[in-house]
Amino acid sequence: MIVSDQNTIVWKRARVSSKRQVTIPQKLYEQAGIKDEVEFSIQDNQIILRPIREPSENEQFADLILADLIDQGLTGQELLATFRQKQKELRRAVTNLIKDSEKAAKHFDKNANDETDELFGDLMED
Known part of the structure; x- marks a missing residue:
């Protein structure tokens, strides 16, 4: 179905192949925001049928933070307040990490004594 406005539903018909495959009409595909995968129920x-939306990195971290706080026994308003504080701290930490990385990259000297090979040489050989 293609929704042309909030009150009108337009149905589209499609053939089912011998392999049970269906081609999704372009407008439906675009309206649903389908990318690589869908899920069925x-x-x-x-x-x-609905598109799979991969959680962003922030959402993945949010899940980890929340699980940790629940494991600590936090509930209700205390859980919510602590969760929000941890998210702010994470945002700050990531921002600082990016700034530090950019600063290090700007001041990187290929001829200087680089500890990268010493620290990660075995991983970099792959």
């Missing part, structure tokens, strides 16, 4: 004999 069935409800009341209707197949529901």
